[in-house]
Amino acid sequence: MYFLLTILCSIVLIGKVSSASVDIGDSPCNENDSDCLLKITKILYAQVIKGDKDLEIPTSDPMYIKNIDGKFSDIDYELKNTTVVGFADCEVRKAVLAEDKNKATFNIFCPKLSLSGQYAVNGKILELPIQGEGDYKVILRGYDITIDADIKKVTRDDNTYISFTKLNLNANLTNGIDFDVENLFGGNAQFAEPAQKFLTENWKPIADALQMPAIESYFKEIFQNTNKYLKTIPANKIIK
Numbered sequence: 708m709y710f711l712l713t714i715l716c717s718i719v720l721i722g723k724v725s726s727a728s729v730d731i732g733d734s735p736c737n738e739n740d741s742d743c744l745l746k747i748t749k750i751l752y753a754q755v756i757k758g759d760k761d762l763e764i765p766t767s768d769p770m771y772i773k774n775i776d777g778k779f780s781d782i783d784y785e786l787k788n789t790t791v792v793g794f795a796d797c798e799v800r801k802a803v804l805a806e807d808k809n810k811a812t813f814n815i816f817c818p819k820l821s822l823s824g825q826y827a828v829n830g831k832i833l834e835l836p837i838q839g840e841g842d843y844k845v846i847l848r849g850y851d852i853t854i855d856a857d858i859k860k861v862t863r864d865d866n867t868y869i870s871f872t873k874l875n876l877n878a879n880l881t882n883g884i885d886f887d888v889e890n891l892f893g894g895n896a897q898f899a900e901p902a903q904k905f906l907t908e909n910w911k912p913i914a915d916a917l918q919m920p921a922i923e924s925y926f927k928e929i930f931q932n933t934n935k936y937l938k939t940i941p942a943n944k945i946i947k
Contacts, residue, residue: 735945744802748813755933756795762939764932768795770925777920782830782837784917789824791925793817801853804946809858811871817850822921826888832913835905841890847914849882854926866941870934878922884910 736743758766765771768791775786794817801814827840857873886906891899906913 735943735947738804738946741801741803744804745799748799748802752797752799753795755936758932759936762935764935767929767932768792770794770928772924772928775921775924777917779830779917782828782832782917784826784828784830786822786843786921787825787827789822789921791820791822793820794925794929804858809860811856811858812853813856814851814853817852818848820847820850821845822847832906833909833916835902837891837902839888839891839893839899841888843889844887846885847880848884849880851879851881852922852926853877860942867943868937868940869942869945870937871930874923874926874930876919876922876926878918880911880914880918884914886910 736747756767758764770791772789772791773787775789777784777786796819797815797817799813799815801812803812805811822843822845824843825841826843829838831837853876855875856871859870859872861868861870884907886903888903888906891902
């Protein structure tokens with residue numbers, strides 16, 4: 708992921724993460740050396756997800772999100788107290804920086820993300836009326852996520868530092884969703900069971916239509932943590 712390279716390099720190069728003893732090889736990277744960028748990102752991704760107590764950066768696996776609001780023309784949903792497990796198993800597949808254009812692009816593949824918490828929903832999904840409130844567990848299988856980021860540079864104490872001010876995400880769920888949603892239609896089985904079946908059978912268009920508020924919440928969290936690292940890392944420690 709865009710921010711992963713920078714944050715990741717920062718972990719080892721500056722020594723802000725006390726547990727970082729990972730050999731990242733030759734660094735910093737040339738801007739156009741995609742193999743170098745990807746190698747560093749892959750090696751250090753696991754360390755980033757662990758977080759850093761000294762910098763007050765929490766772990767991202769599990770990740771806790773207090774509230775996610777999804778508001779659309781036909782349906783509103785809210786996810787509360789969501790715990791997400793699985794970011795540690797994601798694989799960074801692409802890392803590209805265009806420093807002259809202040810842009811970065813990253814691709815990450817998550818084989819499985821498990822979510823649990825409380826939900827509330829009211830409206831229509833693909834013309835199916837649905838409403839309910841209760842506990843939920845969802846397993847998302849095969850998330851292919853591309854992140855484009857804007858790079859902001861700030862000069863401080865004769866050093867230039869990088870931060871990220873904007874994310875543009877494209878998310879493609881490839882292998883299905885397992886739904887376990889309690890208390891649909893107030894627990895009325897006559898309506899709840901067909902609704903559960905409909906959700907399972909139509910996972911792809913449902914994900915495409917409703918996923919972005921949740922996905923953006925997850926990466927906003929990682930993004931905010933990333934910028935905490937970047938405040939400590941001069942840009943020339945990352946890119947030659």
